Amino acid sequence: MSKTKSTAATSHWHLPAGARYLGPHGPDETLDVTLVLRRKSPLSTPLTPSASFSARHADFVARHGADPADVERLRSFSRQHGLRELACEPERRTLHLSGTVQSLQQAFGVQLGRYELTPGGTTCVCCAQAPTLPDPAVIAVLGLDRRPVAQPHFRIARAQPSTTYTPPQVGQLYNFPAGTDGSGQTIAIIELGGGYRQADLDTYFKSLGLATPSITAVSVDGGSNTPGGAADAEVMLDIEICGSLAPAATLAVYFAPNTDQGFYNAISQAAHSSSQPATAMSISWGAPEDGWSTASRNAMETALEDAAALGVTVTVASGDNGSSDGESDGQPHVDFPASSPSVLACGGTELVGSGSKISSEVVWNETAGNEGATGGGVSTVFALPTWQANAGVPAAAGGFVGRGVPDIAGNADPLTGYAVRVDGQDEVIGGTSAVAPLWAALVARLNQQLGHSLGAANAALYRASSKVFRDITQGNNGSYVAGKGWDACTGLGSPDGQALFGALRAGPGAPPPKHKGHKPKHGGHKPPAKGGKHVSKP
Incomplete structure (x- = not known):
């Protein structure tokens, strides 16, 4: 693991207005999460538009997929916390993991609970706080919070x-x-x-x-x-x-x-x-x-x-x-x-x-x-x-x-x-x-x-x-x-x-x-x- 201090995406994290806490999520229940990783190099020169998709994609992955070193560090992190790897897709910069609620809470510094989003309405698993990002390579940990987003x-x-x-x-x-x-x-x-x-x-x-x-x-x-x-x-x-x-x-x-x-x-x-x-x-x-x-x-x-x-x-x-x-x-x-x-x-x-x-x-x-x-x-x-x-x-x-x-x-x-x-x-x-x-x-x-x-x-x-x-x-x-011209309507x-x-x-x-x-x-x-x-x- 990187020795860089872990960071939490604390800006702009809140529970839905009116959400009611119903109790903790079962510690032995399992959840699947997706870690989204940074690119090995920033997007810069456009890909050749006339090239075939396979050629464009291969070029893109080589330049902008996940860095193998980042992936290996996070695999080590997941093993240390008892998480199971479901899939790794370097081209999409994703590492898919599964673990118990207890393991995920410890790994990402969250408390997972069951919430009723509106009175008498839908219930779902939500985080009371933003997940702690365990490595500078991680952009987001998705799937801990299951509220509807759109x-x-x-x-x-x-x-x-x-x-x-x-x-x-x-x-x-x-x-x-x-x-x-x-x-x-x-x-x-x-x-x-x-x-x-x-x-x-x-x-x-x-x-x-x-x-x-x-x-x-x-x-x-x-x-x-x-x-x-x-x-x-x-x-x-x-x-x-x-x-x-x-x-x-x-x-x-x-x-x-x-x-x-x-x-x-x-x-x-x-x-x-x-x-x-x-x-x-x-x-x-x-x-x-x-x-x-x-x-x-x-x-x-x-x-x-x-x-x-x-x-x-x-x-x-x-x-x-x-x-x-x-x-x-x-x-x-x-x-x-x-x-x-x-x-x-x-x-x-x-x-x-x-x-x-x-x-x-x-x-x-x-x-x-x-x-x-x-x-x-x-x-x-x-x-x-x-x-x-x-x-x-x-x-x-x-x-x-x-x-x-x-x-x-x-x-x-x-x-x-x-x-x-x-x-x-x-x-x-x-x-x-x-x-x-x-x-x-x-x-x-x-x-x-x-x-x-x-x-x-x-x-x-x-x-x-x-x-x-x-x-x-x-x-x-x-x-x-x-x-006349562009307007915000x-x-x-x-x-x-x-x-x-x-x-x-x-x-x-x-x-x-x-x-x-x-x-x-x-x-x-x-x-x-x-x-x-x-x-x-x-």
């Missing part, structure tokens, strides 16, 4: 929708590239609950005149395709949007438990899969950025960085509760993982159009009717990326110069929602959950036409001409108001797929400006409402 970002229409669309109709309005269908692409879809029924999918795609796409359910940490619950709406929405907009793509649906361990392992497994190498990944789950433990969020970010480095474009829903992200402190918040600078954060609009003509598109904000609003704002964790330096991102609370959310947008209002099928019923569903698979399907079709994967697409999108986006200039999401705007292809085919052009202590200028972006108060109350 919510699905879909909204089922409560009122009668003013209009509804099939996903292909939305694709037509957004001018998805003609002559493309996602051939040769794999879209990974991350799910933390729910499931799908094959008969429903067959019925749905047949109604659209399409063959049911190739769909594989992948189990992560014991998660499985388990239809019959509320999260089925998320799963079916994701599959039906991806499968109808990129019908020739392969869909790999990763089912994992809704824990920090499950979420990390699902993303990491999808990013590194050699049997089904993904070129796009859709994530419609998340939670307020400041509600995550520091170590869990740091580990998640490394998995998302891996995906981007390996050529996977990750699209993430930015949330459905406006600028508050569902928090009740009266302050703006952003959702994670949408706030990660390694992903395309997806905001929401209210879309009205027919055929290929859009007659109106504004910020999605239906909070007056309890129909939700697009998430968006400024990170208080992740610094402003270089590719956003000229976007006019305002400072976050306290003056932090943070990453702006979202990057792009698409139809999300449930009152102009998507006609889908869930558990034998036809439903109309919206939410930024619909925008993540919409953009994942667009990325798959762009990749097909370009002949290579976009990977970390943010810099290219921010360099592209404003003509490849439909700028959304009307509406607000609470604290932020839409305006709908980012750069909604896509013109064919124009976007033309801009990407033309090449990157001039490199983005370097960020050297730049203080963001508001430019055309309208700042938060005076005093930081919400214009409305999402």
Whole structure:
């Protein structure tokens, strides 16, 4: 073991508000945990995008996998504490261990208890304090705390929708590239609950005149395709949007438990899969950025960085509760993982159009009717990326110069929602959950036409001409108001797929400006409402 002093990720660790302690977890019960390790060398030079996945992956592992010396020290540590090794995956920087509650408590300096998260609600194993990280090589210890970490970002229409669309109709309005269908692409879809029924999918795609796409359910940490619950709406929405907009793509649906361990392992497994190498990944789950433990969020970010480095474009829903992200402190918040600078954060609009003509598109904000609003704002964790330096991102609370959310947008209002099928019923569903698979399907079709994967697409999108986006200039999401150019409601705007292809085919052009202590200028972006108060109350 290293002689370096052990550290605890004490910043930002708290039990859920209102959680009630029920008693200690049985000392002889066993738990499986995942140690996430640092890279042997930092990410630096991009991998060759034109290389095959196997070549890119081998290069990545050689440069950025776990250091064998780190692995051996931690194996020795685990043996000293009576823990059993379940698996070691150096490419994913993970060491999976199993042990009794008593052994795990001693190894990581925690007290594990049973908690009721809400009155009469779910019970789970939680830690009363942050795990002590036993070695500088360990980024996080995942799986000791089993509380749910994310919510699905879909909204089922409560009122009668003013209009509804099939996903292909939305694709037509957004001018998805003609002559493309996602051939040769794999879209990974991350799910933390729910499931799908094959008969429903067959019925749905047949109604659209399409063959049911190739769909594989992948189990992560014991998660499985388990239809019959509320999260089925998320799963079916994701599959039906991806499968109808990129019908020739392969869909790999990763089912994992809704824990920090499950979420990390699902993303990491999808990013590194050699049997089904993904070129796009859709994530419609998340939670307020400041509600995550520091170590869990740091580990998640490394998995998302891996995906981007390996050529996977990750699209993430930015949330459905406006600028508050569902928090009740009266302050703006952003959702994670949408706030990660390694992903395309997806905001929401209210879309009205027919055929290929859009007659109106504004910020999605239906909070007056309890129909939700697009998430968006400024990170208080992740610094402003270089590719956003000229976007006019305002400072976050306290003056932090943070990453702006979202990057792009698409139809999300449930009152102009998507006609889908869930558990034998036809439903109309919206939410930024619909925008993540919409953009994942667009990325798959762009990749097909370009002949290579976009990977970390943010810099290219921010360099592209404003003509490849439909700028959304009307509406607000609470604290932020839409305006010309990037804004914290709908980012750069909604896509013109064919124009976007033309801009990407033309090449990157001039490199983005370097960020050297730049203080963001508001430019055309309208700042938060005076005093930081919400214009409305999402």
